[in-house]
Amino acid sequence: METQTDTAEIVISGRALACVLGADRDAAWASLIAGGAAGPAELTALEPHEGGPRTGYQAADLPGGARDDLPREAAYLRHALAAALADAGIGAGDVPADRIGVVMGTTLHGMRSAGVALRADDPAALRRFQGAAVLQAAVAGLPVRVEGLGVTGCAACSSGLSSLGLARDLLEDGSLDVVVAGGYDTVSEYAYGGFNALRLISGSGVRPFARDRRGMMLGEGYGVLVLERGPDAAARGHRAGFRLAGVGESSDAHHLTQPDPAGRGAARAIRAGLGAAGRAPAEVGLVCAHGTGTPGNEQGEAAAMEEAFGDALGGGGVRVVALKSRLGHTLGGAGAVELLLATHALEAQVLPTTANVVPADVESPAVARALVTGAAAPADPPLEAVGALSIGFGGANTFAVVERRDAADRERFGARTPAVRGNDADTDADTDADTDAAAGNGVVVTGLGVVLPGAVGNDAFRAALDAEPPAGGGFPTRVDPAAVERLVKVRRIRRMSAYVRLTLAATRLAVDDAGLAADDGVALRAAPGVTGGLLGTAHGSAGYSEEYHRDVIEHGLDTANAVLFAEGVPNAGAAHLSLYLGLTGPCQSVIGSSTAGLDALRFAAARLAAGRWRRAIVSVAEEATPYTAAAYAACGGDRPPLSEGAVTLVLERRDEAEARGAHAYATLEGVSGALALAASPAHPLPDGRALGAARTAARSRAGASAAHADPLRGRFGRLFSVAPLAAAAAGFLLARRETVTVSTVDVHGGAAAARFRCPGPGEASRR
Numbered sequence: 001m002e003t004q005t006d007t008a009e010i011v012i013s014g015r016a017l018a019c020v021l022g023a024d025r026d027a028a029w030a031s032l033i034a035g036g037a038a039g040p041a042e043l044t045a046l047e048p049h050e051g052g053p054r055t056g057y058q059a060a061d062l063p064g065g066a067r068d069d070l071p072r073e074a075a076y077l078r079h080a081l082a083a084a085l086a087d088a089g090i091g092a093g094d095v096p097a098d099r100i101g102v103v104m105g106t107t108l109h110g111m112r113s114a115g116v117a118l119r120a121d122d123p124a125a126l127r128r129f130q131g132a133a134v135l136q137a138a139v140a141g142l143p144v145r146v147e148g149l150g151v152t153g154c155a156a157c158s159s160g161l162s163s164l165g166l167a168r169d170l171l172e173d174g175s176l177d178v179v180v181a182g183g184y185d186t187v188s189e190y191a192y193g194g195f196n197a198l199r200l201i202s203g204s205g206v207r208p209f210a211r212d213r214r215g216m217m218l219g220e221g222y223g224v225l226v227l228e229r230g231p232d233a234a235a236r237g238h239r240a241g242f243r244l245a246g247v248g249e250s251s252d253a254h255h256l257t258q259p260d261p262a263g264r265g266a267a268r269a270i271r272a273g274l275g276a277a278g279r280a281p282a283e284v285g286l287v288c289a290h291g292t293g294t295p296g297n298e299q300g301e302a303a304a305m306e307e308a309f310g311d312a313l314g315g316g317g318v319r320v321v322a323l324k325s326r327l328g329h330t331l332g333g334a335g336a337v338e339l340l341l342a343t344h345a346l347e348a349q350v351l352p353t354t355a356n357v358v359p360a361d362v363e364s365p366a367v368a369r370a371l372v373t374g375a376a377a378p379a380d381p382p383l384e385a386v387g388a389l390s391i392g393f394g395g396a397n398t399f400a401v402v403e404r405r406d407a408a409d410r411e412r413f414g415a416r417t418p419a420v421r422g423n424d425a426d427t428d429a430d431t432d433a434d435t436d437a438a439a440g441n442g443v444v445v446t447g448l449g450v451v452l453p454g455a456v457g458n459d460a461f462r463a464a465l466d467a468e469p470p471a472g473g474g475f476p477t478r479v480d481p482a483a484v485e486r487l488v489k490v491r492r493i494r495r496m497s498a499y500v501r502l503t504l505a506a507t508r509l510a511v512d513d514a515g516l517a518a519d520d521g522v523a524l525r526a527a528p529g530v531t532g533g534l535l536g537t538a539h540g541s542a543g544y545s546e547e548y549h550r551d552v553i554e555h556g557l558d559t560a561n562a563v564l565f566a567e568g569v570p571n572a573g574a575a576h577l578s579l580y581l582g583l584t585g586p587c588q589s590v591i592g593s594s595t596a597g598l599d600a601l602r603f604a605a606a607r608l609a610a611g612r613w614r615r616a617i618v619s620v621a622e623e624a625t626p627y628t629a630a631a632y633a634a635c636g637g638d639r640p641p642l643s644e645g646a647v648t649l650v651l652e653r654r655d656e657a658e659a660r661g662a663h664a665y666a667t668l669e670g671v672s673g674a675l676a677l678a679a680s681p682a683h684p685l686p687d688g689r690a691l692g693a694a695r696t697a698a699r700s701r702a703g704a705s706a707a708h709a710d711p712l713r714g715r716f717g718r719l720f721s722v723a724p725l726a727a728a729a730a731g732f733l734l735a736r737r738e739t740v741t742v743s744t745v746d747v748h749g750g751a752a753a754a755r756f757r758c759p760g761p762g763e764a765s766r767r
Helices: 025-033 072-087 111-120 123-128 131-139 159-172 189-197 230-235 264-277 295-312 331-348 365-370 407-415 432-437 458-466 481-488 491-495 498-513 542-555 562-568 572-581 596-609 626-634 654-659 688-702 722-734
Strands: 010-018 100-106 149-154 178-185 221-229 242-251 286-288 319-321 385-392 396-404 443-452 531-537 587-591 615-622 645-653 666-675 739-745 750-757
Touching (some): 010 025, 010 072, 010 159, 010 230, 010 331, 072 178, 100 131, 100 159, 100 331, 111 189, 123 626, 149 159, 149 750, 159 178, 159 221, 159 242, 159 385, 159 396, 159 596, 189 542, 242 264, 242 331, 264 295, 264 385, 264 396, 319 365, 443 481, 443 498, 443 596, 443 722, 458 722, 481 491, 498 572, 498 645, 531 596, 542 562, 562 572, 572 587, 572 615, 587 596, 596 615, 596 666, 596 722, 596 739, 615 722, 645 654, 645 722, 666 688, 688 739
Parallel strands (some): 100 149, 531 587, 531 615
Antiparallel strands (some): 178 221, 242 396, 385 396, 443 666, 666 750
């Protein structure tokens, strides 16, 4: 593993945003405190449809107008990235390019490009669709080179805040020196049609927490924060004014689209964030609520805040603002945009306000006392810290805390020990001693589940590896659906996409293989609250997504299929995983790249090594559809046919595995990544030389310089993000080498590698 740094403060050295209130953060803040965007306007950027104009909260125009050479989301994201780096005082060459990374959260990444492809019957237009493509387009044109990492995360509407937790991991384990993190989502027919089909769109503004709340309205937002370790910022002469004090995450394990009405998951995330920050509830003077204005959200969110903040809510120092009443719901951008505006409140000591409601309208008496309404006013008492809460589809909850940072704080921070350093899940079992014990504690693979065409199960996979490859490449490319259904054993499987089914089937095998299945053979037998889930996928639920989007284009925004929308979002696999296993710890996805599986492995390993998690489920899956195949064929290249499949690993800290008598397939010794950049904005993809250099860099950083023969070649088709973990699984099962190394590269520039050490002669082995 990469070198663990001391517990250094993570500072916010740069900030930038674009939303309906303005295309830069100062303009947006000025508009906010002046009472701006209290009502929606026509979404002129929405793809054209019959039925008249639709309203919402579209981002203000960029300086200089729209760019024809970039998709809308990439143009706005590039603008925000450049502004945030400039705000941080980072110019070309100030920080080595391989020490800078980007981690962005999103709900729907480049979905507008999918609409272009379907309308024009041009699958090649999908080259700009995936998260990795959006990042490459945004990053390649920056004045600062970014070559350390490029990752797109998805925790649905919690994505913007969850990206801050991923960035924190990379800084704390010493992988990178600067991480640019945040979230984004653009205006799209895909999102509008889906939320409208779920009957969540309000026809006349957003009234958060009101008894007669009628629903949400879509917004557009891009929020970017530059994060680095405090001493590093100081060393380059930058005085950061804020620190990211804590991030708490949880899963509801309740429902795919409805939050827990009792708010238990969100309350756990709040308590975890407060614990990570070492803050009592009353010390977080302003909380940006998720506050969508939908009946289900506010019931659970009010309950969560009442439980987590207790008497501090309202009368005891915690005030609440629901900024979606002025911004609309910016989806993956929401948490980052709202937290950024909260930092302005902390800086100016002014409270922004909630629009469209007064305290008498509010259903919860505690929230009514806490909710800031009317005109912006000075904060009294003064703000010491602010927080933001995001609640996403599938029960993904994140709460982040930011503190002011003055000279005295900078001097004493090293001696200050948070009550629960950085634990994502709120649980009595997580303590400082638990975190300290993680130092030097290895990460081991204790469970394995493989679901591939013609090889469902570990024994079948081993047999396929031992057999001669089929002559002429005549291998299967589809997994037997009946075999998957027999493994998953839940009635709702018939609604799930192929991607989700494959994920759950591989996970069922891995959990059983690790000896962790409960008596029902499904739920975890122990510690679901300190087990995290990280999934990886390049394409997600591609079939459902295509079917849903075609229907919207052909029949209009008012006829969208709610089931296909909900089951087709990129985070659907993580949502179903938490429901399936009863996971109440964090569960999220890395999406849109062939490196997604190894990236998920990297973040899971970092959280285990830091003591945040005790156990992790890392699952990677791909479904293969005719349209996906057509897209790759249209983009050129003579490649093997696309295959579907999934691999799940159970990772544990070594002490956890030894305590329960588990045997290990391997120890994870290193995992890392790199990012290749296109030669110029006019050429949107990196060339072969740049991709090769990125792969070499990723291997070197992971200690995986040796390249082994691909055991999958000739036996399976093109597996994208599944391939490297399937190759690792092959190495574990065949047990022919003491060291197993795997690597991959994505056409959009991402590269990743991992190195495992398998038990040698005389060591405990798996079987």
